[in-house]
Amino acid sequence: MKESHNSDTIIFYAPVGNLTKGFKSGGAEAGCRKTIEVLRKNGYEVLLVEKPAKKSDSKLDQVILFAQLFKIWIRLIFYFVKNKNYRFHVAGFYLNQIVFEWFFIKTANLFGVKTVYEIRNGGMIEAYESRGKFYQYFMRSTLLSSSMVLCQGYDYVVFLNEKFNKSSVYYPNYIMDDFVGPNNLKRGQDQVLRLIYFGRVVPDKNVDFTIDVCHKLKQLGFQINLDIIGSYEDEYYTLLSNRAADYGIKNEVIFHGRMDFKDIYKYLQLAHFFVFPSKEKREGHSNSLTEAMGCGVVPITSTAGFNESIVNDPKLVVHEYDPALYAAAIAEIWNNKTWESFSDKVYQRVLSNYVEKVVEKSLLSGYDLLRIKQ
Structure with missing residues (x-):
């Protein structure tokens, strides 16, 4: 039987496909679902806070998205106040999401909650190098403010170490x-x-x-x-x-x-x-x-x-x-x-x-390290 880690409840901010249907729900959602399943199988309690999906670029849909994100922020504060021993895991998609992700991470920091920022999808390095100083500030601050960074691609591990002297964990996609x-x-x-x-x-x-x-x-x-x-x-x-x-x-x-x-x-x-x-x-x-x-x-x-x-x-x-x-x-x-x-x-x-029993060791060892640092 797996060791219980329920004292380290994880607030998991990610898309899992409940808000995106059919052809719009793909690998990112599947990967997040697998992470949740592995954590739960290993005794963690996971509180899912689903990342909202923008329906279009219309002004109305942008206002709706902002309202949804504000409600999520209030919900996160409720969790952080309830127990600072909670862990806050963000499935990061940076780009147009980086300011919101930064704000959530910084809010967790304010309440003394340990944070995990998972860099998902490709294009992170290109985005950082091609975008302006405004974007680079929020990306850099998000990474450096996170207690642990997970990288879907090994190129990211090398980049973070060389660019920011930031240690991270290689956490590729895998099959169960x-x-x-x-x-x-x-x-x-x-x-x-x-x-x-x-x-x-x-x-x-x-x-x-x-x-x-x-x-x-x-x-x-x-x-x-x-x-x-x-x-x-x-x-x-x-x-x-x-x-x-x-x-x-x-x-x-x-x-x-x-x-x-x-x-x-x-x-x-x-x-x-x-x-x-x-x-x-x-x-x-x-x-x-x-x-x-x-x-x-x-x-x-x-x-x-x-x-x-x-x-x-x-x-x-x-x-x-x-x-x-x-x-x-x-x-x-x-x-x-x-x-x-x-x-x-x-x-x-x-x-x-790229199978569960191999990759989950990296994920769980990272979470165990957060418990030791508490």
Whole structure:
């Protein structure tokens, strides 16, 4: 039985998907839910304070968002007054949120509450270096005012140490232990080349490009199948469907819509390649990428976010958005009969670095250190 840490109740400020539905709820929300689950499994009480979602850039929606954040601030003060031994964990998204996150962290400091600032998503370094002194002040102050900083990407750990002499904890995305199963290498003997994309089906994830890759593979003489799993808007679905039809591969491209992960898992056990040409500016540590690798699905990815360091193999990363290059990378692995080797390699990498039992040690040791410093 896990040790109880209920005396160290955690106030967790983060998005978990309750306020964002369908295609708008993605990896960030899933990652926050997993953190909460790990903390609770290890005896912590977690009080969720959900980060509000802005519906649009209209003045009315901005006023509504500000009112929601003010109510959250009052709620936080109530918690801080109630017990200064509470821990305050902020899932940080900086950029346009940094002033609010700074204000919440500083309020916790005022009441003597220990704080954890978790840097999520990609683009933090670029944002700090490209934005003005106003932004840099609030970012720097937030980081230096936090009792502990968690970094989704290892690049952030290095940056914080070199730029601010601030120690931090590497806390990448991961898959839960009960998700891990044996790697089905027999699928490497299939005649049909099975590709998969799952996650948010939105333009920033470049899913239409994935269909272009399938077209190139078909031109190279491969029998192909592409499963696209995830929520989408009707307009983007129409674009994707029409593109597949124009290429003459409408029957080979199958849209499944949103699925529970237990159902996605079945498709991952059959897939050979996870095509992930994301061009999202704030791509971080993709949950889908880690989950695919954890099922032995060989990823062929763009350089977005932390993809290169997660995959850790230059043959699986394509530096240009050219479908012919993606198709060539897949064809080389398949034709050289090295798919099983790559499948085992990415599977083992996840088991060694990105599973709950490995990553939770960093999170829990950080929280234990906060208890000692109390």
